[in-house]
Amino acid sequence: MSSVTLAPSGKSVEVAEGATLLSAILEAMPDFHHECDGNAQCGSCHIYVLEGRKGLTRTTREENQKLDTIVGVGSKSRLACQAKVLGAENIKIEILSFV
Numbered sequence: 001m002s003s004v005t006l007a008p009s010g011k012s013v014e015v016a017e018g019a020t021l022l023s024a025i026l027e028a029m030p031d032f033h034h035e036c037d038g039n040a041q042c043g044s045c046h047i048y049v050l051e052g053r054k055g056l057t058r059t060t061r062e063e064n065q066k067l068d069t070i071v072g073v074g075s076k077s078r079l080a081c082q083a084k085v086l087g088a089e090n091i092k093i094e095i096l097s098f099v
């Protein structure tokens with residue numbers, strides 16, 4: 001299990017190994033806007049990983065291709081639907097969309 005803390009709210013949820021960050025966000029924020037239902041197509045689940053990046057699966061080519069199309073992408077960017085928790089580290093992410 002890993003703890004995923006969401007900024008700026010400070011809410012924290014416990015997630016099992018293999019869970020996506022999107023599932024963690026939805027547990028804490030059921031109304032979180034995500035358009036393509038986790039298929040790396042819409043970019044609406046773009047978040048920043050503030051802490052615990054090594055506790056996540058690596059970015060795939062498909063994820064990178066989508067990130068390349070999003071304004072505001074930086075070195076901490078991930079698509080929450082593609083980043084899976086490895087279980088060894090606690091993670092802190094910043095939610096960028098409140099739509």
Ligand code: FES
Nearest residue numbers: 036038043045081
């Ligand atoms: S939910 Fe669409 S890219 Fe993640």
